[in-house]
Amino acid sequence: MAHPAMSGTGTNASDDPLRTAIWRLRSRACWADAAALLQPVTASAALQRAVLLVERCLYTEQGWAEAEDALRTAEALADGDDERGAAACERGQLAYAATLHGVRDRADEARAALGRAAALIAPGAPERALLDFRRGLLAENLTRSPQAARAAYRRAHAGAAAHADALLLSFTWRHLAGLALRDGELAEARHGFAESLRIREELGYLVGTAPALASLAETESEPEASRLLAEARRLFRLLGGVPTWLTHQLTPPGAATA
Secondary structure (H helix, E strand, C coil), rough: CCCCCCCCCCCCCCCCHHHHHHHHHHCCCCHHHHHHHHCCCCCCCHHHHHHHHHHHHHHHHHEEEHHHHHHHHHHCCCCCCCHHHHHHHHHHHHHHHHCCCCCCHHHHHHHHHHHHHHHHHHCCCHHCCCCCCCEEEEHHHHCCCCHHHHHHHHHHHHHHHHHCCHHHHHHHHHHHHHHHHHHCCHHHHHHHHHHHHHHHHHHHCHHHHHHHHHHCCCCCCCCCCHHHHHHHHHHHHHHCCCCCHHHHHHHHCCCCCC
């Protein structure tokens, strides 16, 4: 089973009603409501609840204490290398998010946690692709090492494809495209951003669609660029200004910000 942190679990007609309900809430930025559907009495449920609340921190810059509490519960209930590795991966992601958003510098904690996850998660396991992706995020955004980031994203991309993790593929397409755009490879960047957007629209991943639209707009000429940005702004407002990191990019010049 793909790790719930990035998998499209809940998007198929054959999925059970609980997973479908959690996916629908999560994809609409209702992480707290989705987490409330889970009772953290098993390692699996506790981990999935932590996943949701950690993701909320990254997208909203809120709920840090709740995420920490949920993660501690998941770590306490983890039994076996797979579960301990998955919990360590979430610990690394939470520390990364706190560092990225300037809450507190936890870069060393993020690296240590992801290193711990790498020692626990077997090569070739579905969870390994998510781990590789997150190591790429650290390399790109904290270490400022685009070459290391690209290598990690490519490993994650291959792993996501091998395990049919469509949502993770939307992330790897997007971040590989971002590096291509930085290098001036416009056609490659446009293709990657378009693939990311296509997957997110197919999955109904609404909270990730505005970032995908805004990224694709950077590679298009007018009037297509303005059309994409207008749609991104509409979704951004619909979700109450989430993800917060789009605020500056999607606020029209001269407009007041909240």
